[in-house]
Amino acid sequence: MSNGLTVYYLPKADYNRTYGLFTTNFGSLDTTFIPRGATEFQTFPEGIAHFLEHKLFEKEDGDVMYKFGALGAQTNAFTSFSRTSYLFSTRENSYECTQLLLDFVQKPYFTKENVHKEQGIIQQEIQMYQDDSDFRLFAGLLAKMYPESPLAADIAGTPATINAITSEDLYQNYETFYHPSNMNLFLTGPFDINKMADFVKNNQENKMFVKIEEIKRQPFQAENPHSFDQIELEVAMPKFALGLRGEDELPKSSKELLIYKLSNQIFLDLLFGRTSERYEKLYNVGLIDDSFGFSFDLEKQFHFSILTADTENPEKLSQALQEALKSYKIDKDFSVEHLDLLKREMLGDYFSSLNSLEYIANQFASEIYDDLNFFDLPEILEKITLDVIEKHAEKFINEMKLVEFTILPK
Numbered sequence: 001m002s003n004g005l006t007v008y009y010l011p012k013a014d015y016n017r018t019y020g021l022f023t024t025n026f027g028s029l030d031t032t033f034i035p036r037g038a039t040e041f042q043t044f045p046e047g048i049a050h051f052l053e054h055k056l057f058e059k060e061d062g063d064v065m066y067k068f069g070a071l072g073a074q075t076n077a078f079t080s081f082s083r084t085s086y087l088f089s090t091r092e093n094s095y096e097c098t099q100l101l102l103d104f105v106q107k108p109y110f111t112k113e114n115v116h117k118e119q120g121i122i123q124q125e126i127q128m129y130q131d132d133s134d135f136r137l138f139a140g141l142l143a144k145m146y147p148e149s150p151l152a153a154d155i156a157g158t159p160a161t162i163n164a165i166t167s168e169d170l171y172q173n174y175e176t177f178y179h180p181s182n183m184n185l186f187l188t189g190p191f192d193i194n195k196m197a198d199f200v201k202n203n204q205e206n207k208m209f210v211k212i213e214e215i216k217r218q219p220f221q222a223e224n225p226h227s228f229d230q231i232e233l234e235v236a237m238p239k240f241a242l243g244l245r246g247e248d249e250l251p252k253s254s255k256e257l258l259i260y261k262l263s264n265q266i267f268l269d270l271l272f273g274r275t276s277e278r279y280e281k282l283y284n285v286g287l288i289d290d291s292f293g294f295s296f297d298l299e300k301q302f303h304f305s306i307l308t309a310d311t312e313n314p315e316k317l318s319q320a321l322q323e324a325l326k327s328y329k330i331d332k333d334f335s336v337e338h339l340d341l342l343k344r345e346m347l348g349d350y351f352s353s354l355n356s357l358e359y360i361a362n363q364f365a366s367e368i369y370d371d372l373n374f375f376d377l378p379e380i381l382e383k384i385t386l387d388v389i390e391k392h393a394e395k396f397i398n399e400m401k402l403v404e405f406t407i408l409p410k
Contacts, residue, residue, distance in 0.1 A: 004181025018189030047157015
């Protein structure tokens with residue numbers, strides 16, 4: 001649009017629900033940057049993106065959640081490492097809900113009093129996470145994989161950093177990252193696309209925005225990882241995490257980047273997924289149970305894999321996982337037949353997911369690689385062969401740094 005906002009419409013004539021997702025490219029990693037109108041880098045308290053997300057719902061005339069409720073809609077928001085998204089889901093009043101979503105996100109209201117009130121609420125939320133052993137496992141592993149970096153900090157911050165946030169800080173962050181040129185809107189549902197497009201256009205043209213400026217963020221940096229650590233908590237069984245910090249250079253093009261990500265996701269599934277012989281063996285000897293899982297996360301600033309499990313023997317499990325990673329080329333599970341099976345499963349899951357407007361919106365907003373998006377997945381998946389997976393996996397494994405983190409019972 002003329003103000004820089006990117007809008008995606010996905011009409012779904014056969015559905016009775018409209019879903020909207022309004023996203024800014026601003027997350028927990030963005031703590032050091034040059035604020036709009038300034039000339040020097042400034043560092044803000046950890047957790048400020050999440051704090052700002054909370055505060056945008058509170059206006060001078062009340063809580064926005066109640067306004068959505070009065071329209072028969074549900075609303076929520078979430079903050080990740082690199083994005084903050086606001087959403088609604090409704091069966092009625094889709095235009096009114098779209099207007100409310102745009103208006104409340106694009107009109108901040110921060111005061112000393114309401115910031116102080118929110119500090120107590122978020123500090124309680126942070127404290128609740130400390131009793132969640134799965135959260136502590138993930139957060140503890142990230143802190144050891146990426147020391148002295150924003151990834152080592154909780155997305156919600158700490159009680160001390162939350163207490164340091166001021167209304168002036170919030171406005172500076174808002175004015176820098178909530179410009180329409182740094183945001184995208186995704187709308188899907190049974191609306192008339194031309195009517196909805198005109199509606200959104202009129203909404204945006206009636207608002208004034210300052211001139212677009214390039215956002216200058218501090219490049220992501222982290223110290224060398226700590227290869228091993230453990231803590232004690234009130235858990236019934238040890239909880240183990242193996243982190244693989246990617247050190248290889250990422251592809252430059254958006255298409256190759258998506259192929260790289262999918263290749264490494266499938267690579268883990270070939271070796272450790274529930275259709276692999278290894279999973280069955282590890283399960284049968286009691287080294288893993290149904291809690292076992294793995295993931296591959298990629299942003300343009302970093303990428304890593306994580307494997308986690310509740311296990312009575314963390315050392316033996318770690319050894320088995322590392323041996324599998326080193327010898328994957330001669331592994332029975334690393335085969336064309338197994339790959340074809342997994343690709344069919346992935347396509348089946350993909351087409352099933354198209355029935356969920358929420359899933360489409362969240363995937364679409366979080367995985368936009370320039371000119372590629374969620375709907376390009378089948379075409380990209382077709383290009384992924386065992387040779388392609390081996391090429392990307394070899395790069396990743398040869399240069400990765402291993403980190404082990406364990407939670408032991410007290």
